[in-house]
Amino acid sequence: RDFWKYLLLLVGVGVVIVLIFSFSLPSCSSERFNEQLVTVPDGTVLETAVADNINERSLGLSICEELAADQAMLFIFNKSDIYSFWMKDMHFPIDIFWLDEHKQVVYIHEHAQPQEYDQGISYVPDVDARYVLETVAGFAEDHEMSIGNQLSW
Numbered sequence: 001r002d003f004w005k006y007l008l009l010l011v012g013v014g015v016v017i018v019l020i021f022s023f024s025l026p027s028c029s030s031e032r033f034n035e036q037l038v039t040v041p042d043g044t045v046l047e048t049a050v051a052d053n054i055n056e057r058s059l060g061l062s063i064c065e066e067l068a069a070d071q072a073m074l075f076i077f078n079k080s081d082i083y084s085f086w087m088k089d090m091h092f093p094i095d096i097f098w099l100d101e102h103k104q105v106v107y108i109h110e111h112a113q114p115q116e117y118d119q120g121i122s123y124v125p126d127v128d129a130r131y132v133l134e135t136v137a138g139f140a141e142d143h144e145m146s147i148g149n150q151l152s153w
Contacts, residue, residue: 033047038153040149041144045070046070046071050076051074052075057075061073067136069139072139074131076131077131079130083098085122085124086121086122087112087117088117089117090114092137093111093137094111094134095108095135095137095138098127099129099151100127102150104150105148106147107127
């Protein structure tokens with residue numbers, strides 16, 4: 001009889017923990033990618049999820065199994081600085097764009113690979129940035145993105 005009481009209590013606690021985490025972690029559903037529209041120079045509009053706090057920035061796109069060609073994640077920082085990025089727990093390669101406070105591309109790393117995290121690799125620009133945009137790998141090449149490009153949102 002006590003066994004069933006403890007088992008029921010354990011299951012109840014487990015359900016509560018799952019519910020807490022499901023509401024506190026950002027979702028990677030398509031609805032999440034309507035937080036901000038970002039336009040690149042060739043006129044392509046990206047639906048982006050915004051990472052503007054430490055929890056969302058540390059998770060980044062690692063919670064996503066895949067990313068559509070018209071989706072991206074926009075990291076917004078409070079001030080310009082050198083921001084390093086890694087591929088921890090990522091499932092797919094990405095292109096990473098660092099932008100200054102005027103939303104101008106100042107640094108690009110193309111085809112960042114998930115397995116590079118295990119090799120101790122992180123991506124560090126040589127200039128300050130205020131924003132970072134992550135897209136599917138190949139986006140920079142497909143859209144002829146380069147340093148100096150002006151983005152808007």
